[in-house]
Amino acid sequence: RDFNERCAQCSEVNWGLTDGGRFYCRSCHNVTERTREVVNTDFITNSRVQTVAKGSRKQEKNDGGCEWYICEGFQLVLKKQAEALEALGVCPQMKDEILCNFWRCYLQKSKQAYCKRPAGETVKALSVCESSTDFDSDPERPSLLHLLSLSESEGDLQTDCSFASSMSKVSESTSVYSGSVDGSLYLMKNQKEKLRMTMPMTLSFCYMALLWLREPITLSELLRFVVEGHIPYLNVFEHFPEKMKLCGLDLKIFCVESWPVYEEVFNKMHELAAFLDLPRFPDITDSCFLHPDMLCMKYLMEANLPDELHNWTCRVVKKIGIGEVDFLTLMPGNKSTRKVKYDVLAAAVIVVVLKLLFLLDDHYEWLRSESAEERNKNNTEGGPYFEFKKWYEVVKHSLDVEQKKLDEERAKYLWRCEKPLFYSVKNKSKVLKRRQMVVNLQNQFGKLSGSVRRAEKPNPSSFQLSWSEENTDGSCFHGHSLKGILQEKCGLLTTMNPDYWLCTVKLCNEKLCGHLAHYREVEFPQSYHFVLGLFSFLLRIQPSYIHDEVCMIEHKLFNKKLSKKRKHSTVLRK
Numbered sequence: 028r029d030f031n032e033r034c035a036q037c038s039e040v041n042w043g044l045t046d047g048g049r050f051y052c053r054s055c056h057n058v059t060e061r062t063r064e065v066v067n068t069d070f071i072t073n074s075r076v077q078t079v080a081k082g083s084r085k086q087e088k089n090d091g092g093c094e095w096y097i098c099e100g101f102q103l104v105l106k107k108q109a110e111a112l113e114a115l116g117v118c119p120q121m122k123d124e125i126l127c128n129f130w131r132c133y134l135q136k137s138k139q140a141y142c143k144r145p146a147g148e149t150v151k152a153l154s155v156c157e158s159s160t161d162f163d164s165d166p167e168r169p170s171l172l173h174l175l176s177l178s179e180s181e182g183d184l185q186t187d188c189s190f191a192s193s194m195s196k197v198s199e200s201t202s203v204y205s206g207s208v209d210g211s212l213y214l215m216k217n218q219k220e221k222l223r224m225t226m227p228m229t230l231s232f233c234y235m236a237l238l239w240l241r242e243p244i245t246l247s248e249l250l251r252f253v254v255e256g257h258i259p260y261l262n263v264f265e266h267f268p269e270k271m272k273l274c275g276l277d278l279k280i281f282c283v284e285s286w287p288v289y290e291e292v293f294n295k296m297h298e299l300a301a302f303l304d305l306p307r308f309p310d311i312t313d314s315c316f317l318h319p320d321m322l323c324m325k326y327l328m329e330a331n332l333p334d335e336l337h338n339w340t341c342r343v344v345k346k347i348g349i350g351e352v353d354f355l356t357l358m359p360g361n362k363s364t365r366k367v368k369y370d371v372l373a374a375a376v377i378v379v380v381l382k383l384l385f386l387l388d389d390h391y392e393w394l395r396s397e398s399a400e401e402r403n404k405n406n407t408e409g410g411p412y413f414e415f416k417k418w419y420e421v422v423k424h425s426l427d428v429e430q431k432k433l434d435e436e437r438a439k440y441l442w443r444c445e446k447p448l449f450y451s452v453k454n455k456s457k458v459l460k461r462r463q464m465v466v467n468l469q470n471q472f473g474k475l476s477g478s479v480r481r482a483e484k485p486n487p488s489s490f491q492l493s494w495s496e497e498n499t500d501g502s503c504f505h506g507h508s509l510k511g512i513l514q515e516k517c518g519l520l521t522t523m524n525p526d527y528w529l530c531t532v533k534l535c536n537e538k539l540c541g542h543l544a545h546y547r548e549v550e551f552p553q554s555y556h557f558v559l560g561l562f563s564f565l566l567r568i569q570p571s572y573i574h575d576e577v578c579m580i581e582h583k584l585f586n587k588k589l590s591k592k593r594k595h596s597t598v599l600r601k
Contacts, residue, residue, distance in 0.1 A: 206272035243316035300359035311355035322373030375576030
């Protein structure tokens with residue numbers, strides 16, 4: 028009550044006290060360096076003891092492990108992922124400030140920490156399991172391993188001994204085995220309304236922090252770095268401390284046997300932002316990497332398309348207003364605004380521009396390509412004219428090679444981790460024996476056939492396909508000219524092609540069927556399908572999601588013409 032200073036982060040005056048006596052803001056969870064002054068009073072003799080002193084919760088079990096909670100496991104996962112992102116060049120502020128505050132807010136909103144223990148629930152007191160063996164470090168340090176505070180319920184104090192015994196009774200009654208204290212209870216609870224934590228949600232947390240800082244990493248790049256092994260996700264529990272025994276039901280929570288899915292991580296991020304009641308995110312302006320103009324430039328380079336196309340993508344972005352700050356900036360909980368997939372949106376803009384210039388109907392683009400080829404034979408000055416056919420052949424060859432390489436890597440991927448896993452105590456000895464037998468056989472066969480080196484991780488890069496203008500074989504099209512398909516009218520360059528075909532005349536209800544339009548390869552030209560497939564590979568998503576964004580852009584671009592057609596059709600019906 029005596030501390031009336033405004034919070035440096037949110038300017039609110041709503042302070043609380045941590046266990047260490049420091050002030051923290053209840054609105055934004057910012058922890059200050061200020062501490063509460065405590066008046067030292069002499070101990071009064073013959074006073075009655077009102078509470079029972081709590082023993083150390085980190086008592087070692089018979090198997091050498093310690094008591095730990097599912098929440099602590101996710102903390103370690105988030106910590107490892109944040110450190111990996113820092114190693115990739117992300118701002119250090121992400122882990123200790125942004126992600127830390129998001130995680131604290133989640134624990135409070137889900138009533139796992141920073142709150143009074145709800146009535147009728149046995150397990151709510153949580154603490155932190157250090158990644159090292161030192162469990163007595165300062166609990167007020169703002170890092171991911173020092174986030175949970177023990178909150179006591181009003182009335183009788185439940186000691187750790189009674190807490191552990193109650194948990195053991197739950198485990199015995201359910202006949203379920205797990206290494207964590209609350210593994211069985213965690214899976215039993217119906218926590219849909221509380222947004223229960225999962226492994227894909229750890230990536231949602233990371234993407235939300237990256238988006239808050241407006242870091243130059245899109246969601247598709249984040250997931251690609253996960254698949255390439257630069258960010259811990261698959262078998263991340265191997266980084267858990269030895270004292271955190273993982274077995275039984277814990278494996279269902281932390282053991283991942285599939286690649287992260289773009290749509291799932293994206294939707295969970297928006298659910299998280301709304302669940303945490305986050306304010307409006309920092310503005311996405313035209314100088315930010317996530318702006319369509321910036322991302323279009325990146326994807327044009329990676330797709331080996333002419334630089335002059337960037338002028339046309341900027342014109343489309345400006346025409347339909349998808350480069351406005353209010354359209355791009357995330358406002359959690361606002362159902363009237365559309366959720367923006369920045370990378371998919373930029374790819375769709377490029378597809379629309381290619382349709383405007385080349386039509387992509389399996390006929391017009393080849394005619395313009397033959398014309399450009401003839402002009403290039405007689406062209407002695409300036410840059411070469413862009414040939415769609417030649418670009419198609421060069422890019423398709425590289426795309427086929429990279430796609431085959433990716434398919435082989437995924438087929439050869441060993442999902443089994445090096446650390447042996449077991450679902451029950453009875454099977455533990457059998458699993459360990461089998462694992463040892465497998466290792467021995469692998470060593471023997473390795474000696475007979477010659478040791479095979481494991482494929483090294485590729486160096487992290489924002490570009491999967493690279494094209495150099497220094498190549499003399501003409502495989503780089505960045506400097507090629509679009510003069511062969513443009514004409515000047517009233518001082519402005521316009522397309523020679525006056526026609527355009529729409530992917531769909533009427534959009535579907537996205538909330539009902541999950542898509543704005545249905546995409547079937549046989550119903551569309553092969554050129555259009557190839558361009559979608561190219562960006563589908565670059566973003567590692569299904570072509571249907573890019574097709575949805577293309578349909579949305581087309582309806583914004585040709586809204587007036589479509590509305591006139593609808594009015595005309597209704598008049599004819601009458």
